[in-house]
Amino acid sequence: MAHSHCNHGNHDHDHSNAEEIGVQYNLFEKIDKENLQCLNESVDGSGKTVFKPWERRLDFSQYVESDADEELLFNIPFTGNVKLKGIIIVSEDSDTHPSKLRLFKNKPNMSFDDVSLEPDQSFELQKDYEGVIEYTPKIVAFSSVSHLTMHFPANFGAETTKIYYIGLKGEWTPGHRHGVTICTYEARPMLDDHKLKHLDSISRPIE
Numbered sequence: 001m002a003h004s005h006c007n008h009g010n011h012d013h014d015h016s017n018a019e020e021i022g023v024q025y026n027l028f029e030k031i032d033k034e035n036l037q038c039l040n041e042s043v044d045g046s047g048k049t050v051f052k053p054w055e056r057r058l059d060f061s062q063y064v065e066s067d068a069d070e071e072l073l074f075n076i077p078f079t080g081n082v083k084l085k086g087i088i089i090v091s092e093d094s095d096t097h098p099s100k101l102r103l104f105k106n107k108p109n110m111s112f113d114d115v116s117l118e119p120d121q122s123f124e125l126q127k128d129y130e131g132v133i134e135y136t137p138k139i140v141a142f143s144s145v146s147h148l149t150m151h152f153p154a155n156f157g158a159e160t161t162k163i164y165y166i167g168l169k170g171e172w173t174p175g176h177r178h179g180v181t182i183c184t185y186e187a188r189p190m191l192d193d194h195k196l197k198h199l200d201s202i203s204r205p206i207e
Contacts, residue, residue, distance in 0.1 A: 025054045025088065027168035030079050037075040039112065042067040042160070047074060050166045057090050057131040057165040065096075066161040072098070074150040074166075075110055079175070084142035086169035087135045090128055095158035097127045101135070104149035105142060115151050127156070131165060146175060 028051040038047020042065045049062040066072050091097035102119035104110060120141045126133055148168075155161045 023054070024169045025086070025167040027078075027082060027084075027170055027172065028052060030082065030172045031168075032077040032079050035077050037073075037109070038064060039073040039075075040067050040069070040071055041065070047072070050163050051076075051168075052165065054131075054167065057088070057167060060092070060164050063162055063164040070153075070155045070159065070161045071112065072152040072161055072163065073110065073112060073115065074148075075108060076148045076150065077108065078146055078148070078172070080146070081173050081175055082142075082145045082148070082168075083139075083171040084137045084145050084148065084168065085139070085171070086167070087123075087137065088128070088131050088133065088165070088167035088169075089125060089135075089163065090131045090165035090167075091161075091163050093127055093129045094162075095156040096160060096162040097125070097129075097156055098152040098154070098161050098163060099125050099156050100152065100154045101125055102151040102153060103137065103142070104151070105145050106147050107149055108147045110149045110151075115153070119151070131167065134169075142170075145170075 031051055033048055033051070036048050036051070041047045046062070046064040050064050052059070052062070064072065087101070089098065089101065101123040102115070103121045103123075104117070105120045107114070107117075121138055123135050125135075150166070152161055152163070
């Protein structure tokens with residue numbers, strides 16, 4: 001069956017495989033939503049709503065809009081380690097669509113004061129209101145990601161930026177928490193074993 005496929009440098013545009021690709025966009029399930037931050041959102045908590053199932057990517061009832069200017073900054077912690085393989089950004093067909101994306105790896109709690117740093121990768125975005133343009137991060141740079149920062153510095157000319165869906169594709173593996181286990185294990189014996197020894201070591205005056 002014939003289908004159209006065109007490669008625009010660092011992203012692919014493919015209508016026929018959209019549903020097949022969508023099944024792979026499930027990393028939203030591996031985001032620590034409680035600690036996800038979106039800076040400069042006009043409505044508190046709205047940034048979290050754009051990380052949703054693929055089949056809801058065109059649900060425009062929930063979205064995030066920037067507040068003071070056109071910039072948006074997402075701090076996205078994962079519940080393990082991620083090998084990031086694809087990104088899809090959905091907005092409306094207007095100037096509120098973001099025009100640039102800058103990615104930072106493993107730099108938690110970034111603010112707008114930190115975005116002057118060199119990003120691990122940046123993309124020039126095209127308007128996508130159907131969820132058909134996929135941007136491909138560099139495999140070497142994004143093979144072990146526990147925290148992803150997404151900075152949208154500009155749009156196509158509007159005063160504010162709107163995003164309806166951010167899709168993340170990749171592989172997830174559980175994170176290591178050995179340090180916590182060791183601390184819990186050693187905390188118990190130390191209290192009981194050393195208390196009596198400490199008391200017995202007190203020197204007494206000789207009469």
